[in-house]
Amino acid sequence: MDMASPNITTIVKQLKPDLVIYDFLQILAPSLAQSQNIPAVEFLALSASMTSFFMHxxxxxxxxxxxxxxxLRDYEVQIEAKYIDYLSVLVKKKIVPVGPLVQDPVEKDEKKEIIEWLNGKEPSSAVFVSFGSKYFLSMEEMQEIAYGVELSMVNFIWVVRFPQGEKVNLQMALPKGFLDSIGDRGMVVEGWAPQKTILKHSSIGGFVSHCGWSSVMESMKFGVPIILMPMHLDQPVNARLVEALGAGVEVKRDTNGRLEREEVAKVIRKVLVEKTPKRKAKELRENMENKGDEEIDGVVQGLLRLCSKKNKQW
Structure with missing residues (x-):
């Protein structure tokens, strides 16, 4: 059932299901379900670490x-086992992990030129630069990142996005002469690129990311260490988690939260050269593969027990 509907009350009262699974942000769902004597399960689409941190x-x-x-650092104020346990204590409810909900990439012909470019690079020699579909870099951030990837002297593919409706010339947004100076070492794509397909490619050795939870999960699934560049919301906490796991290195900002090109270049080179982030990212990938469907199977069994218990009460 999609509990994101504005008619939650009507849906629950009319259908009276055996169980309501609701999104974390739908605060009305549990009380409405309880009023109809229906068990309710929260479905958290965020990391347990971030959720427990902010609930704390x-x-x-x-x-x-x-x-x-x-x-969190001062300017920011403006895998998970111990965080899950602590979150359970905070909310006084059982927290059950459902595993990484990341699909394998589907081979398609879209952006064929990207795959051809990647095929021409050495294994683990390139970084993928992308900041998701909901966060847009400021002009200052874009300039520093551009200079940073140029200074790093590594291969890179960068997906650049601008807010919908804004007419921005790509060449004007980037440093003067940038696209010419990078030559075949870099590829700049405007709009969209097949992120999972790129991360899975053997030539990708690092992911410059804003640390949105979906991107973190995809990076872990494909064993790619992260150049951590959190922007806002849950991203700083996600970045701290990845760094604590050893699967990434954060690009430190100045005391005002500004990016600096030298730091960007330094961290990119560090992640591509050092063994620890690569090894840790590979270990995370292997652990996720070994677990397989174990966690989601556990969730299904738990839901069946809840429904069975409810049916006996009726």
């Missing part, structure tokens, strides 16, 4: 978070 701030103001590797 809300429930325990002024108390230090028990896992010190997860924190």
């Amino acid at each position: 701030l809300a429930y325990n103001p002024g108390v230090e978070y028990p896992s010190p590797e997860i924190y």
Whole structure:
């Protein structure tokens, strides 16, 4: 059932299902389900670390978070096992992981030139640069990142997006002469690119990411270490988690939160050269593969037990 509908009350009362699974943000769903004597299960689409961190701030103001590797810097104020346990304590409910909901890429002909470009590069010699579909870089950020990838001297493919409806000339947004100077070492794509297909390609050795949870999951699934460049919302916490796992290195900003090209270049080179982030990313990928459908199977069994218990009460 899609509990994102504005008619949640009507749906629950008319259909009276055996079980309601609702999105974390739908705060009305649990009370409505309870009023109809229906069990309810929250479906969290965010990381347990981020959720427990912010719930800790809300429930325990002024108390230090028990896992010190997860924190926010001053300017930011403006895998998961211990965070899941702590989240269970905070919300007084059982938290069940459902596993990474990441599909394998589907081979299609879209952006064929990207795959051909990647095929011409050495294994693990390139970085993929993308900041998701909902965050748009400021002109200053775009300039520093452009200079940073140029200074790094590594191969890169960069997906650049502008807000819908805004007419921005790509060449004007990038440093003067940038597209000419990078030559075949870099490819700049405007709009969209097949992210999972790119991350899975053998020539990709690093992912410059804003650390949205979906991107973090995809990077882990394909064993790609992350050049962490969080922007806002849950991204700083996600970045701290990845760094604590050893599968990425964060690009440090100045005290005002600004990116600096030298730091961008340094971290890109570090992730592509050092063994630890690559090894940790590979271990995460192997662990996810080994687990397979174990977690989601556990969720299904748990839901069946809930429904069975409810049916006996009736």
